[in-house]
Every structure is written in structure tokens, then in C-alpha cells.
Amino acid sequence: MSSEGGEKTQCDMPWDSTHASGPTQHLSRKRMYTEDNLSNYDEVELEERANLPPKKLSKGEDADHHNDKVSESVSPLSTNDSSIPGENWETEIAGVGIVYEQFNTEFKTKVHIFKLKMSIFQIHQKLMDYFTKQLWKTAQQHIKTMNHQIQEYRIKKLDKFQFIITEELENFEKDSQSLKDLEKEFVVCAF
Template sequence: EKTWFDMPCDATHVSVSESVSSLSTNDFSIPWETWRNEFAGIEMTYETYERLNSEFKRRNNIRHKMLSYFTTQSWKTAQQHLRTINHQSQDSRIKKLDKFQFIIIEELENFEKDSQSLKDLEKEFVDFWEKIFQKFSAYQKSEQQRLHLLKTSLAKSVFCNTDNEETVFTSEMCLMKEDMKVLQDRLLKDMLEEELLNVRRELMSVFM
């Protein structure tokens, strides 16, 4: 969409120049019949009319030239300012477009950096969880080994085999019986010897 300062200036300049140049000096002359009708009370010869009319034409011609010059200079000045406005407007648009392009390129570069950072973060996250999983697996395996060792130790130390205990008990009871028998035999022997000694003493005391 074109603005008013984007329109070509030459066509407007031609139309203005033609409008000004089309005004002839004859358009400003007063006909003799009109002069006579309008100024009937004033006595004037045709020669005086011609002289006044020539002076009127000369002044109008000067004014016409001044107006034409002023119009031309005004249009040139306006055209120069319009070109300046157009140039500055285009420069401003180009600068804004360049700035917008720079922002887009910069944001694309930032987006690529952020994407790479996100990929690196994702890789670090995966590596981190792999390490956690490996450590957890090692801990779980160690815990299973520890539980197995505790169960085995508990079974061997606390809940021992009853057959083994029965064998030990039977063996110890047999040994205890044998020891008790030996003690009983020794006790009986000692008691018998003591009684025999007492009997001997009594007999000796009687017969002596």
C-alpha cells in the first residue's frame, strides 16, 4: 500500500505547471465595452484606455510571473521535502527490517544453543540414572548376599541340627554313666575297706 509520499512527484508538478501557465495575460485585460459600461460617468479616450489596459496587463504579467516563480519554487521545495521524507521513511523501514532480521537470527542462534543445552542435559540425566541404577543393583545384590549369610549363620549357630545334639547327648550320658559307675565302685570299695578296718579294730580290742 502506497502512502502519499510514495506517489510520483512529476505528474503533480506537470499538472500544477500547466495550470499556472494556462493563465494568459489576456485573461486579466478589461474589454473596452466593459470599461465603458462600468465607468460611464468617467470621460476617457480609447488611447487612455489602451494605456491603462497596457499598464494593467503589465502589472498582471509581473504578478503572473511572480506567482509562477513562487509556485515553481514552492513545488520544488515541497518535492525536495517529500523526497527527503520518502528517503527517511525507506531508511527507517530498512533499519527496522534489518533490526527484525538481526533479532530473528540472534533468537535462532539462542534457540540452537538452548536445544544443544537441552540435549546435553538429557544425556547427563540418562547417565545419572544409569549410574543410580548400577549402584542400586550393586546394593541390592550385596543386600541379598548379606541376608543369605545371616540366614546361614543363624541356622548353623542358633537353630542347629537336633540329630547332632542327640548324638552328643547320648554320648555324654554314656560317659556320665561310666563315670558314675566308677565313682560308685570306688565309694563302695572305700566304704568296704573302712568297715573291714573297723571290724578288725574291734576284734583286736576284744581279743587283746
């Protein structure tokens, strides 16, 4: 145990051995580890156990074990097919073609729907423009009609006023003439 880090180093190699470039040659399969990192040591032990040859099995167990290994090596995608991957490229391409066709159909449908929405929007916009123009024309026509009616009403009122004034002037002139005639008679009678 060293005094600096509290680490204990174990190794089966002599300290003075020099290494040439390349992998280190250990005398046994034990690895170096530190006491502070025990979980790493456990992982190393598991790796070493995985590399060890399996225990001898009986003939029946050996056959079952061999079948298990074969079934583990077969992928779930190729359980029904014993061919080499890549030999089904025609079916894979056909699958890709089907996916492409579905995507293309969906895309065309969405583009068509978008175009329909745009054309509906444009028709709606044209209708709004048309109705706005018609409303504007109708409003202008209504204002012109109202203005014309107001002018006619004013002209009628002015004509009526003029007629009344003219009539009153004629009556005033008649009354004035009668007063002059009465005055002449009074003057003639008084002398």
C-alpha cells in the first residue's frame, strides 16, 4: 500500500521488467486493479469469465446448448428465412418502393389539398372583392339617389316659397293699389 493515494496495486509482473512496444505480456490472467475502484474489478472478472471455455456438458445438454446458441445467433427479422442478409434486396427494394409510393401519394394528396385550399381562398378573396365593389357601387348609388332626392325636395320647397312670395307680392300690390285708390277718393271727396 502506498502512502499517497491509499491505493493498493497488485500485479504478477516484476517491477523491473521493460516492455517493448505492443501488448503487455503478463505471466498470468490476473489484471491490475485498485481497491478504490472495485466495481471496475468486477467488470474485468466478468469479461474474463466470458472468455473462458464453457464447462464440459453431457451429450444431451451439449446438443441443447448448441441449439440455444444457434437460435441466439439468428436475428428476429430472419427467423423464417435462412438466406444470407442482402439476398432479399428485391423485396427490400419493393418495400422501399411501397413506402415511397405511400409517401408520394400522401405528399400529392397534401399538395392537392393545399392547392384546393389556396383556390378556395382565392375564390373567397375574389368574392370578397366582388361584394366589396358591389357594396361600394350600391352605397354610391344610394348616396347619389339620396342627394338627388334632397335636391328635388329643396327645389320643390324653393318653388313653393317663390310661389308664395310671388302671390304675397301680388296681393300686396293689389292692396297697395286699392289703398291708393281709396286715398284718391278720400282726397277727391274731401275737397
